[in-house]
Amino acid sequence: MAYNVAIVGATGNVGREMLTILEELEFPVAGMHAVASRKSKGVEVAWKDKTIKCEVIDSFDWSKVDIVLMSAGGDVSREWSEKIGKAGPIVIDNSSAFRKDPDVPLIVPEVNPDAIKDARKKNIIANPNCSTAQLVVALKPLHEAAKIRRAVVSTYQSVSGAGKEGMDELWNQTKAIYGLGDASPKKFPKQIAFNVIPFIGSFRDDGYTDEEAKMWDETHKMLDPAIKLTVTCVRVPVFVGHSEAVTLEFEKPISPDEARAILRDAPGVLVIDGQSEEGRGLERRPDRPAAGRDGHDQAQKRLPVDRGLMIPLPPGEGRTA
Numbered sequence: 001m002a003y004n005v006a007i008v009g010a011t012g013n014v015g016r017e018m019l020t021i022l023e024e025l026e027f028p029v030a031g032m033h034a035v036a037s038r039k040s041k042g043v044e045v046a047w048k049d050k051t052i053k054c055e056v057i058d059s060f061d062w063s064k065v066d067i068v069l070m071s072a073g074g075d076v077s078r079e080w081s082e083k084i085g086k087a088g089p090i091v092i093d094n095s096s097a098f099r100k101d102p103d104v105p106l107i108v109p110e111v112n113p114d115a116i117k118d119a120r121k122k123n124i125i126a127n128p129n130c131s132t133a134q135l136v137v138a139l140k141p142l143h144e145a146a147k148i149r150r151a152v153v154s155t156y157q158s159v160s161g162a163g164k165e166g167m168d169e170l171w172n173q174t175k176a177i178y179g180l181g182d183a184s185p186k187k188f189p190k191q192i193a194f195n196v197i198p199f200i201g202s203f204r205d206d207g208y209t210d211e212e213a214k215m216w217d218e219t220h221k222m223l224d225p226a227i228k229l230t231v232t233c234v235r236v237p238v239f240v241g242h243s244e245a246v247t248l249e250f251e252k253p254i255s256p257d258e259a260r261a262i263l264r265d266a267p268g269v270l271v272i273d274g275q276s277e278e279g280r281g282l283e284r285r286p287d288r289p290a291a292g293r294d295g296h297d298q299a300q301k302r303l304p305v306d307r308g309l310m311i312p313l314p315p316g317e318g319r320t321a
C-alpha cells in the first residue's frame, strides 16, 4: 500500500529534512504534497529527483491525503491539526501543541510504539521535542534493565532548533563580527555567535524554562512519571545537532559494560565508546555537520558513584532539531 502524504512546513528546515528522510526510507508514497504559508505559494521544493510546487494551507484539500506531517510551529498546529484530523488524514504533529493532551499519544517508535492505539481519538499523533526524543531512545533500554531512579540532563542545543531564522542569525552574526558589522540579536535573546546562552525559551515562575519543562513532561509521559529529572537546556553556537550529558542513577546495579551491551542492542542507538579513539573524536563531515544518519551515537563512561552512569549523547547525526 502507498500513501498520499502532505508535509505542512515543507519550505522549512524540518520539512525539507522530512522530504529527504521519506525518500531515503523508501516510504511508500503514492503522492507527495508540499504545504506552507501563502507567501510560499508555488515555491518549488525538492522531492526525489524532481521538484513539487508548494500549496497553501488555507486552501488545501485534506481529503486527498492519508497522512499529514505538521511542522510549521505550535500556533499553526493549534489552528489546524484538529481540523485536519477531523477531515480524515492522520496528523503527525511535530510541534509542542498536543504533546501534553491526554487524548493524543506522544510517540517515539523505539520507545512506546504501543501508544499508537490512542491515535484515532483525535487523529493526531504528537512527537516530542528533539532533545527529548534522543534522550528517551537511550533511556528506555536502560530503564527496562535497571530502573532509572534519577536522571540529570544538560543539553547543548544547536541553533537549528530555532528554525531557519535561528540558523541565519548564527551565520549572519558570525560574518558581522568578523566584518565589524551589526551583530545585535533578533531571534535569540542574546548574541549567539561565539557565545553560549544558558537558557532556551521563557522562564516560568519556578525558575525553570519552558524548554526544560518540555523535557521532563514528555519523558514522564512516554517513559515513566516516577523518574526524577533535573534538566538544564543551553543554546550553543552549533548549526545542527543537539548534544546532551546525562547522569543516571538506577534502582538496580548496572555496570558500564552491561549498559554498553544493552545500548548496542537497542533500536536507534549507535554506541561509540568515549574511551576509544573513535569516541574521542566524534568529528563530523564538514559538508553536513552532525546531520544525516539515523541512530544516536552514545559514548559512555562511569561516574565514581554506586549505580550511576554518565552518558554523553553527542549529536550523533541523529536528525535532531
Ligand SMILES: NC(=O)c1ccc[n+]([C@@H]2O[C@H](COP(=O)([O-])OP(=O)(O)OC[C@H]3O[C@@H](n4cnc5c(N)ncnc54)[C@H](OP(=O)(O)O)[C@@H]3O)[C@@H](O)[C@H]2O)c1
Binding pocket: 008, 009, 010, 011, 012, 013, 014, 015, 035, 036, 037, 038, 039, 040, 057, 071, 072, 073, 074, 076, 094, 095, 096, 127, 128, 129, 130, 131, 133, 160, 161, 162, 163, 164, 165, 320, 321
Ligand atoms: N520535534 C522536534 O524535534 C522539532 C525540532 C525542530 C522544530 N520542530 C517544530 O517544527 C517547526 C518547524 O521548524 P523548522 O526548523 O522547520 O522552522 P522553519 O525553518 O522556520 O520553517 C517553518 C515552516 O513553517 C511554515 N509556516 C510558518 N507559518 C505558517 C503558516 N501560517 N501556515 C503554513 N505554514 C507556515 C513555513 O512556511 P513559509 O516558508 O511559507 O513561511 C516553513 O515551511 C517548529 O516551529 C517546531 O514546532 C520540532
